[in-house]
Amino acid sequence: MTDVSARPESPPSGPTGAAGRTLAVAAGAAFIAFLDLSVVNIAFPTIAASYPGTATSTLTWIVSGYAIAFAALLTPAGRLADVLGRRRLFALALAAFALTSLLCGLAPGADWLIAGRVSQGMAAAFMVPAALALVLAATPREKIGGAIAVWTAAGGFAAVVGPAVGGALVESLGWRAVFLVNVPVALALIVPGLRLPGADERRANTLPDPVGTLAVAVGLGAVVAAVTEGQTWGWTAPGTLAALLGGAALVGFALVRSRRHPEPAVAVGLWRSRQFALANAGSFLFTATMFAWLLAGPMFLDALWGYSVLESAAALTVGAAASMVSSVLVGRITDARGQRWAGVTGALLYTSALVWMSTDAFGPDPALWSAWVPAGLLGGAGIGIVVTVLGTAAARALPPQQFAVGIGMNVTSRQVGGALGVAVLAAVFTAIPDDTLRAFHTLFAVCAALGGAVALLLAVPSLTADRTQE
Template sequence: MRTWGPLTAVCLGTFMLLLDVTIVVVALPDMATALHASLTDLQWVVDGYALALAALLLGVGAAADILGRRRVHVAGVVVFAAASLLCGLASGPGTLVAARAVQGVGAAAMFATTLPLIASVYQGRQRSAALGVWGAVSGAAAAVGPVVGGLLTAGPGWRWIFLVNLPVSVVAIWLTLRVVPESRGPRGMRVDWAGTVAFAVFAGGLTYGVVRAGEDGWTASAALGAFAAAAAGLLAFVVVERRAAHPLLDLSLLRERSFTGVMLGALAFSGVAFGSLPYVSIWMQTLLGMTPVRGGLTLLPLTVAAMVTAVLVGRLLYGVPARLTVGGGLLLIGSGNFCQAVLGPGSGWTALVPGFVLVGVGTGFVSPTVAGAALAAVPVERSGMAGGAVNTVRQLGYALAVAVFGTVLTSRMTGTLPHGAAHTLAGGGAGALRGTVTEHTLRTAFASGLNTGLLVLGAAGTVAGALVLVLVRAPGAAGGVTESAPSTLSQKSTSTPGS
């Protein structure tokens, strides 16, 4: 317990927060029915969590170095647990979305302190072993999320995908307080709250604008207002970061081609790999008639391929430049999306399997190496900041991709369905439309929308992969580089973990 107790405590929190990124995917149709939620509501159930996590990662990581990493980590678990209870008790979509955002706040506090806590406890070979276990837990959480979500939704009900966090949180808090020592960063550091708020305005405004554009059109006042707020937030962020004594992100790093390339790749990665899954799950359950359990199991080709590939990359490709693993992985993910864009009105889920496997293999190349590529592209003293920035843009990219895919999906379906039916169909309301629209029309429209969205993701993945191959020139390796991160992260206030 003395040796592995701290790692167990940290991994419990990591498992919960990453599980909640994917566990909701297969429960969306049941949520829509129970809460009378619209497509926009469902998008925010996913995006509210990811956006809060992305917006606060860097700021909370800096605060933890000042206030105490264990203290902030435990506070994050408490907030996460309380928000999970609110999610499980939600009586309407607005309450659920708000609770999911609060969940993201707690998750940010947990995620931002994970690697610094590990770094403060373990050294040398033990640290390498601890990182390997933590990486395996992180991958397993994402892999089992849809399956666990399906089992809970089909069993006690969708509310239990949130309520199950409560006993795990109690154990995590007790174990953390008992076995994890407190640690802090260097004295004299300050939290860049102005930069944190500006970035949150930018990320939230941009995502909200895309969602509203899908609902009301790109020229609607709500969408244009949100985009204007996002632009103002981005401008404020640049001004603040240029003047801050301890910025969240040193903008001079963006002058490095390699770092910029990695950031672009990281922004695209989670979005192009997983941005389609909420809508694919709705298609499977509402049009193909699958149960939540079977809907979750159909995603196993993707998740198993990702886990197996990640293990093989770590063992066999040590020393291979990360630009090749990250860039090549993104090209594979892009190709996987293209392969999935073959759906027709009579297609079943098996038509997606070749594409799922390609996306999974690409994910297995990118996920364990993208943080190392960022660290290799910057000076050692900036590696904590680089790791945090990569994690932040990954979460932002996922939130944006979910919003963009929904907008593309409904726009494509609008031409073949009656007014308003596209949003109802995409939001899981196929049953309500069957009396007025033929089954063939519903299947044709949804398949066409999915195909278009998948083509967009495929193009984004291909472009991002090409940019990484062109821009990234740092001699980062697929392995090894990431082992240096914890020693740096334990000293830098801007540290956040890579997943």
């Protein structure tokens, strides 16, 4: 990611209007990048029905493949923006995102769709840090906090409208439309992106460590593949063990190499901060359980309650709206003690919703108002609180000159956790193939256990402390 220490105190573009235009374009890019996570969740049952000969565990790579590629390349992509020029890379990444979205929308088979999603995640990985770097370069220092809040809110808004947008597109045009809609949006951002003020100078001369970057990407993919396909291959099968152990070894190798390399693939030095390490651990665990729950929701409504895509979208929007409201409210809490207890409360709200969903209250008979809506409100509110508290904790742990790097690392932790969460979902359903309801109850119980672990982590005082008080 980009080091902001080298940029001048006042941005070259000067006027607030120019900074506002940069923020608008960058927020648009963040919106479409994160929208693709939530719209695919609502479309997943329909996509799966289109490929009846492909195992569910394999189809989950439509979701996790995007997250893995995004996570693995996010940090080195920031350095590449410094080498090639931020504005130039941003435009190229937007064009690649449009092209890979087109590939997904026209995919003739499941293999093509998975390949398209991985490629789309790679494009998003280059697009997001370049957009953030442009915002940081164009915004006066005293306004950076507000700009980052707007940029982050664009991703949150994508999560809120994702179910409704995805449901409407799938119902009216089919699942391919959730990918094809990205094409005109991404192309529309390219021209204003190229016209953003300020010179597109190169701020670095060397690329991030290619060996470490490749090791991280391959290692993460191998670990998630082992977890996803372990039930199918056999947990003690040579292929599973090779993928699991080999992937872990590659990730470990990349981390060790990054400690000594002058242009590391992973900014491991940031983890020396106890607060930052705890925030990233919390982000990893919570996103794992959150991704599994968000993907399981439309599957549950489709498989057990027989909801249409639009009915599922409406039901899921309840939790998304609660998440948006709670995140805004908790964002107004500024003291460390208040943040800590808000985070614990949010994690407990989320956990209680998942415990409830693992019981017979969620059975084969629809119970929208008596069960789904209240559980969605509890869980959604908890998600909004926890994500905001963990994001704030990560930002508080960072000195200003490493803010962009740290935000990128935090997003990486979330994406890796999300990919593994989807893999756990696949493993649970592969382990319990003949009892769908029991599989859902088991998954919700696992998600609840992870939520409880996050509550304990959030109770640690040093996680939400201000750096100036340490």
